[in-house]
Amino acid sequence: MAIVNVRNLVRYYGGLRALDEVGFSVDKGEIVGVLGLNGAGKTTCLRILAGLLTPTAGKVDIGGRDVLDDPIGVRSLVGFLPEEPPLYREMTVDAYLRHTGRLKGMTRAEVEARLPEACERTGLDDVTRRRIIGELSHGYRKRVGIAQAILHNPPLVILDEPISGLDPAQIVEMRKTIGALRREHSVMVSSHILTEISQTCDRILVFHEGRLIAEGTEEALAGKAGRCLELTVRGSSERVDAVLAGHDAVTEHSSFISDEGFVTVSVRLSEDVGELDGSPEQADDGREGLIAALVAAGLGIRRVVESDGELESVFLGITGAKSASVPESEEGESLGEPKEALPRRETDVREAN
Amino acid sequence: MTRALTGVLVIARRDLAAYLNSAWGWVMVAAVLFVNGLMFNAYALGDRPRYSHEVLELFFYFSSGTTMIAAVLITMRLIAEERQTGTDVLLEGAPLPDGAIVAGKYLSAMAFLSGLILMSVYMPALIFVNGKIGVSHILAGYAGLFALGSAVVAIGTFGSSLARSQVVAAVLGGALVVALLICWLLARVTSPPFAGVLEYMSLFDRHFRPFMEGRIQTDGLVYYATITLLMLYATTRVISWRRWR
Numbered sequence: 001m002a003i004v005n006v007r008n009l010v011r012y013y014g015g016l017r018a019l020d021e022v023g024f025s026v027d028k029g030e031i032v033g034v035l036g037l038n039g040a041g042k043t044t045c046l047r048i049l050a051g052l053l054t055p056t057a058g059k060v061d062i063g064g065r066d067v068l069d070d071p072i073g074v075r076s077l078v079g080f081l082p083e084e085p086p087l088y089r090e091m092t093v094d095a096y097l098r099h100t101g102r103l104k105g106m107t108r109a110e111v112e113a114r115l116p117e118a119c120e121r122t123g124l125d126d127v128t129r130r131r132i133i134g135e136l137s138h139g140y141r142k143r144v145g146i147a148q149a150i151l152h153n154p155p156l157v158i159l160d161e162p163i164s165g166l167d168p169a170q171i172v173e174m175r176k177t178i179g180a181l182r183r184e185h186s187v188m189v190s191s192h193i194l195t196e197i198s199q200t201c202d203r204i205l206v207f208h209e210g211r212l213i214a215e216g217t218e219e220a221l222a223g224k225a226g227r228c229l230e231l232t233v234r235g236s237s238e239r240v241d242a243v244l245a246g247h248d249a250v251t252e253h254s255s256f257i258s259d260e261g262f263v264t265v266s267v268r269l270s271e272d273v274g275e276l277d278g279s280p281e282q283a284d285d286g287r288e289g290l291i292a293a294l295v296a297a298g299l300g301i302r303r304v305v306e307s308d309g310e311l312e313s314v315f316l317g318i319t320g321a322k323s324a325s326v327p328e329s330e331e332g333e334s335l336g337e338p339k340e341a342l343p344r345r346e347t348d349v350r351e352a353n
Numbered sequence: 354m355t356r357a358l359t360g361v362l363v364i365a366r367r368d369l370a371a372y373l374n375s376a377w378g379w380v381m382v383a384a385v386l387f388v389n390g391l392m393f394n395a396y397a398l399g400d401r402p403r404y405s406h407e408v409l410e411l412f413f414y415f416s417s418g419t420t421m422i423a424a425v426l427i428t429m430r431l432i433a434e435e436r437q438t439g440t441d442v443l444l445e446g447a448p449l450p451d452g453a454i455v456a457g458k459y460l461s462a463m464a465f466l467s468g469l470i471l472m473s474v475y476m477p478a479l480i481f482v483n484g485k486i487g488v489s490h491i492l493a494g495y496a497g498l499f500a501l502g503s504a505v506v507a508i509g510t511f512g513s514s515l516a517r518s519q520v521v522a523a524v525l526g527g528a529l530v531v532a533l534l535i536c537w538l539l540a541r542v543t544s545p546p547f548a549g550v551l552e553y554m555s556l557f558d559r560h561f562r563p564f565m566e567g568r569i570q571t572d573g574l575v576y577y578a579t580i581t582l583l584m585l586y587a588t589t590r591v592i593s594w595r596r597w598r
Contacts, residue, residue: 013598050446054596076448086443088367090374102363103447105356148443 003028003155003186004049009058011044018044020210022058026186028155031178033201034190040207042190043083046158049188050080063155076105079154079185083161085145089134093124093144096133100148114151121180122147123173139170146177150185157185163196175200227306229287233263234300240265243297249286262302360449364457365464368431372465382469385423389416393476405484406567412476413494413565417557420498421505421530424466428509429523431458432588436517451592455510455585462506470498490567497564500577504556505530507584514591530556533580556580 004026011019019041026032036042047053048060051067051074060067063077088096097118101111119129122143128136133144142162149157162178163171178200181187191197197204198218206214206221214221233240237255240263244253248270255265269286291301372378397403397411435441444454477491505526512526513519537558540551552559553576560573 050442052442052445052596072448072450075446078446080442080446082439082442084439086438086440088371088440089438090371099363099367100443103360103443103449105359105448 001028002026003063004188005059005061006045006049007059009045009048009060010056011041011048011053012056018210019048019055022207022210022212024205024212024215026156026188028186029182030203031182031187031189031201033197033204034188034207035194035197035204036190036192036207038192039209041210042207043160045207046080046160046188046190049156050078050158051075052080076152077154077156079149079152079157081142081145081149081157081159081162083164085141086148087133087141087144090132092132093119093129093136093147096144097129097147097151101151104152106152111151114153118147118151121150122177138165139167139173142166142170142174143177146181150181153184155186156188157181158188160190161192162189163191163193171196227269227285227287229265229267229269229290230303230305231265231267231291231294231301232258232303233265233294234302235263235298237263239297240294240299243293243299244290247290247293249290356448357450357453360447360453361457361460364444364454365460368458368461369464372427372461378465381423381426382472385419385469386472388419389473389476392419397476405480405486406490408484409477409480409486409490409494409567410565412480413497416470416473416494416498417501417561417565420466420470420502421556423469424462424502424505425509425512425523425526425530427465428462428506428513428526429519430513431462431510432513432592433516433519433522437519445592445596452585452589454592455514455588458588459506459510459585462510463503466502466506467499470495470502487567493564493567493569496569497561497573500564500574501556501561504577504580504584507581507588508533511584511588511591514588534558 002025004024006025007023009019009022010017022041022045034042034046044053048055048067049062051071054071055067060074062074065073065077067074088099091099094115097115098111101114102108106114119125124140124143124147128140133141136144142165146157146159146162149159159178163174166174175196178187178189189197189200203217204215204221205212237257240255241253244250244255244265244267251268251270253265253267255263258264267290269290287304287306291304294301392415393412396415397408403411432441435444445451447454474495477486477494480486481488481491508529509522509526512524512529513522515525516522533554533556536551537555540548540555543551560570560576563570563573
């Protein structure tokens with residue numbers, strides 16, 4: 001059963017279209033990753049779900065309540081942790097959590113009943129609970145932030161960049177904490193750290209320039225992104241580039257000259273090629289034709305490796321492919337502080353054809 | 354309704370605790386009491402004999418100034434600080450109407466200011482013991498101070514909702530208060546009917562003087578209540594607008 005239903009969601013900031021006809025759903029107990037470059041519209045979308053922003057158009061339904069018709073009701077169904085936890089640093093952890101519980105409409109008795117469980121699930125022990133928040137480490141502050149988000153036992157928990165600023169040990173702990181939430185909550189996690197999304201989430205929503213351009217499991221997205229090959233070729237890089245640029249099966253490629261003097265090429269192949277010929281088992285999925293074309297051009301093939309659709313290459317493949325069809329003017333969100341851009345794997349990606 | 358009311362009290366209690374637990378809150382209390390005491394000694398008691406009621410009027414006169422300044426300084430952090438530290442997410446994401454957030458904020462500032470105003474009561478008490486004044490004069494003066502303080506707290510809350518920086522919030526709140534203070538001056542150089550309107554809008558001259566003199570005027574109470582409600586409503590609209598911006 002879907003706890004979140006979003007249809008045709010549009011959000012403008014002035015003249016800027018931050019979200020453009022976005023639609024998705026989240027099932028009960030599901031952990032959904034929200035992936036996208038900075039400015040892709042992730043935070044805007046999550047803030048709308050948390051009731052902090054109002055949609056310009058479209059329908060957002062959480063637990064059967066519409067964000068426009070019943071915004072207060074919706075807010076009671078959502079626990080939200082923004083990238084920077086909203087903490088009163090002068091308060092102790094316990095006092096802060098009691099305050100947030102009461103703020104969310106819980107009675108004193110309900111707060112006292114839920115507090116130990118919320119703290120246990122976020123790894124806040126008795127000693128930590130008595131400490132002043134300002135004295136806690138960044139990792140513990142994030143935990144307190146999650147504890148406030150789950151304290152009122154909302155069906156939907158939204159975590160915006162929950163692992164940003166954490167050290168590796170804290171990231172492992174945070175991963176466990178998020179995983180444990182699925183027992184009682186549906187969880188939406190945004191991140192631009194791709195490996196984190198792939199390890200934590202059941203399903204991924206990929207945002208790009210305000211649009212939801214792909215959704216599914218990592219494996220399904222890898223299929224959408226196309227197959228990748230890495231080749232080591234003997235010959236001139238100009239000739240390699242010319243062959244790749246003129247080959248129908250190649251959607252994009254990049255190349256550089258290795259220390260040994262060979263041309264190392266990364267190639268993304270079109271998904272459609274295999275369906276053109278014969279039975280799926282016998283069909284050339286593009287690899288054979290490409291290698292034949294390189295050999296015919298007088299180039300020597302030293303090595304061919306099929307890369308496993310890692311999420312980063314999947315993401316770049318999907319967003320790279322969609323960039324060509326999305327108008328440049330439809331820029332993403334304008335909220336938030338500038339963050340570091342996602343490092344692109346290749347610096348020399350060229351569109352073929 | 355009950356949930357909203359609980360929310361108001363929860364917000365007010367936390368903010369009041371924040372005032373009481375901060376050095377800034379106590380420094381301000383000390384500064385205001387110091388200035389009030391100094392003014393009382395140097396200005397109200399003065400270097401020549403005065404009637405008791407004159408001394409009391411002067412006390413309320415300068416107390417109105419320190420009350421307005423304190424109100425602007427108390428309220429500058431109310432909403433601006435929440436935005437600055439990112440805790441506004443907690444309030445705006447709570448299942449409460451925006452009006453409840455503003456009411457909670459206003460209530461906490463008003464409670465702190467009321468405590469501050471009441472701490473000065475020893476000065477009228479001295480006049481009462483050593484001179485000849487009626488308790489009603491003291492009560493009327495304090496009613497005026499609370500009413501004036503309420504209006505300025507609401508103005509300051511509005512200023513705080515417009516800015517992320519507390520300093521900018523204080524400047525905005527202060528500018529609005531000054532604009533309302535000098536309305537009586539503008540009324541003198543303006544023709545009717547604007548002169549009448551400007552005179553009525555005057556925060557101090559038209560409405561506070563009767564309280565200073567020991568008279569509680571409904572006209573003044575209505576004016577201060579109107580300013581308070583208008584400013585709190587405007588603050589609520591600013592918070593709601595932020596969800597739509």
